[in-house]
Amino acid sequence: MQEAEILFENIEFLLIAGVVIVLAYLALEHRDIVYAAFFFGFMATGVAGIFILLEAPFVAGLQIAIYTGGITALIIFGVLLIPRAQDSTLEVLHSPRMRKVGLVLSISVVVISALIALLFPWQESIPPEHIPLSQSLEGLAEWLWGTHAVYLEIIAMLLFVGLVGSVAIIRMEKEEQLRPRTEDFSLPIPEESEPESATSGMPVLEARDVKEEKEVE
Amino acid sequence: MRLFIDFVPLLLWMGLVTALVIVMLLASWVLRPHVLQNSEKTSTYECGEEPLGPARISFPYSYIIYTVLFLVVDVMGAFMWLYAVSALRTSVFVVWQVVVFAAVIMAAVMFVLKILPKAQMTGPEVVALYEAAKEQATGLHSEG
Numbered sequence: 001m002q003e004a005e006i007l008f009e010n011i012e013f014l015l016i017a018g019v020v021i022v023l024a025y026l027a028l029e030h031r032d033i034v035y036a037a038f039f040f041g042f043m044a045t046g047v048a049g050i051f052i053l054l055e056a057p058f059v060a061g062l063q064i065a066i067y068t069g070g071i072t073a074l075i076i077f078g079v080l081l082i083p084r085a086q087d088s089t090l091e092v093l094h095s096p097r098m099r100k101v102g103l104v105l106s107i108s109v110v111v112i113s114a115l116i117a118l119l120f121p122w123q124e125s126i127p128p129e130h131i132p133l134s135q136s137l138e139g140l141a142e143w144l145w146g147t148h149a150v151y152l153e154i155i156a157m158l159l160f161v162g163l164v165g166s167v168a169i170i171r172m173e174k175e176e177q178l179r180p181r182t183e184d185f186s187l188p189i190p191e192e193s194e195p196e197s198a199t200s201g202m203p204v205l206e207a208r209d210v211k212e213e214k215e216v217e
Numbered sequence: 218m219r220l221f222i223d224f225v226p227l228l229l230w231m232g233l234v235t236a237l238v239i240v241m242l243l244a245s246w247v248l249r250p251h252v253l254q255n256s257e258k259t260s261t262y263e264c265g266e267e268p269l270g271p272a273r274i275s276f277p278y279s280y281i282i283y284t285v286l287f288l289v290v291d292v293m294g295a296f297m298w299l300y301a302v303s304a305l306r307t308s309v310f311v312v313w314q315v316v317v318f319a320a321v322i323m324a325a326v327m328f329v330l331k332i333l334p335k336a337q338m339t340g341p342e343v344v345a346l347y348e349a350a351k352e353q354a355t356g357l358h359s360e361g
Contacts, residue, residue, distance in 0.1 A: 145303070
């Protein structure tokens with residue numbers, strides 16, 4: 001019975017991991033960025049399956065509520081609202097050599113982390129008396145709200161800063177539209193003779209906006 | 218007592234949903250008339266008008282702040298749900314912690330909702346910008 005259960009668990013993990021990897025690949029490589037955003041949402045749901053497999057139902061619910069619901073909506077809104085984002089794909093490595101280097105780097109990161117997990121089995125270092133905590137929401141609430149609520153206050157402050165920062169960026173954009181700065185912002189490089197005006201600097205600003213707002217999560 | 222076992226009905230249901238989608242697509246493919254597809258047929262329907270440009274246009278992106286607000290309230294709701302279903306909801310100390318947690322986030326939300334009308338471009342401002350740009354353009358044109 002025990003062996004069958006372990007085998008069943010392994011099969012479940014391989015299935016979920018395969019689905020997540022395929023969806024992550026589609027989210028990265030799909031040509032239409034709107035489709036890529038939707039694949040990201042499905043991938044986040046698949047990751048919730050891994051949390052269920054780890055017997056952490058609260059984290060799985062959080063994953064679906066925040067990643068599938070919130071972050072995906074944020075990305076889709078970003079794609080729909082930001083000019084020219086729909087025509088662009090994610091970053092394309094033009095030379096095949098760069099592509100190969102990136103592939104080798106990512107594969108080596110995966111292999112090294114798998115080797116470390118095999119050599120230093122962290123799951124054996126967790127004392128078994130902590131395991132009931134993962135399944136019981138009561139215990140989790142006791143731990144989080146009862147004794148470690150300062151973490152939640154830090155999260156609240158982080159969300160506060162994120163909201164204020166995102167509204168400040170929008171305010172800055174308005175200022176820039178009302179009073180465009182037309183000074184010469186170009187760095188003193190002799191090759192680049194063309195001075196960068198305020199309008200040609202727009203795409204850089206927009207890219208930074210998206211990054212800032214994604215960090216709010 | 219494995220949690221994953223409880224989710225097997227959900228997996229079955231997801232399989233049923235996928236099968237239903239495939240069956241519906243296949244059925245509509247079988248039932249629909251297969252006529253010649255041309256650019257006139259596959260173009261976007263805009264109430265009989267000739268479609269102008271792509272259907273996906275970009276809106277002013279200051280609206281993305283509403284999604285950020287949704288995300289923040291989502292996170293707050295998740296943690297407050299954890300508190301609400303536990304036995305801690307009767308403990309005075311924890312209630313005060315929840316009040317501080319909610320007050321910090323709601324202060325941010327209120328600040329954003331207060332400052333947002335001032336942060337977005339209003340109609341008269343857009344019109345004034347347009348008038349100024351037009352004046353500049355016509356001035357340049359008459360000079361040239």
